[in-house]
Amino acid sequence: xxxxxxxxxxxxxxxxxxxxxxxxxxxxxxxxxxxxxxxxxxxxxxxxxxxxxxxxxxxxxxxxxxxxxxxxxxxxxxxxxxx
Numbered sequence: 052x053x054x055x056x057x058x059x060x061x062x063x064x065x066x067x068x069x070x071x072x073x074x075x076x077x078x079x080x081x082x083x084x085x086x087x088x089x090x091x092x093x094x095x096x097x098x099x100x101x102x103x104x105x106x107x108x109x110x111x112x113x114x115x116x117x118x119x120x121x122x123x124x125x126x127x128x129x130x131x132x133x134x
């Protein structure tokens with residue numbers, strides 16, 4: 052059984068890495084925690100990447116990427132500190 056990510060899944064993971072490297076999210080998360088504020092800017096950045104529609108069927112405007120892709124994305128987010 053092949054447990055490697057396919058090209059589409061690798062693209063999502065690479066996109067997460069790029070997003071996390073694009074700015075100092077750690078300081079932003081700390082600010083949100085300190086002020087008890089929802090991290091709206093970060094969530095919007097994820098939505099702009101299509102992360103919010105990974106499991107939605109294509110016929111309804113989603114990406115229908117599947118649970119393995121979602122798991123890979125969330126693992127990468129956690130690894131990079133967006134937990």
